[in-house]
Amino acid sequence: MTERTFVNERQLDRMPVHQLLEMKSRIEKLIQVRIKQEREALFLKEIRSYEWMIAKSLNGVPHANGGSGKKKSRAGATPRYRDPGTGATWTGRGPQPRWMREAIRAGKSPDDFLIPTEH
Numbered sequence: 001m002t003e004r005t006f007v008n009e010r011q012l013d014r015m016p017v018h019q020l021l022e023m024k025s026r027i028e029k030l031i032q033v034r035i036k037q038e039r040e041a042l043f044l045k046e047i048r049s050y051e052w053m054i055a056k057s058l059n060g061v062p063h064a065n066g067g068s069g070k071k072k073s074r075a076g077a078t079p080r081y082r083d084p085g086t087g088a089t090w091t092g093r094g095p096q097p098r099w100m101r102e103a104i105r106a107g108k109s110p111d112d113f114l115i116p117t118e119h
Helices: 009-014 017-058 098-105
Strands: none
């Protein structure tokens, strides 16, 4: 399917340069207007999409990422080890604290720092 043209090639060939330049200028301005309109339309479409997701998440409908939109809070890990000198604790997760590394190098056992469980 070909696009409809208002000026055919023969007419363009016969036009004086000043008319061609004027037509070129008008076409460039029209192109800029159309680009701006399309950008604005796309921007509004994206905003409406975000508004829809926000409205749905506030009504309890799951988010686009599959979650409920609310962060689930977890209970913190219970400390398993305590430094008797400073009272500092460690859960046993993550890097071993300096106070425990130094005590182990000095000959102590990790079991020496276990916090008794209340069962």
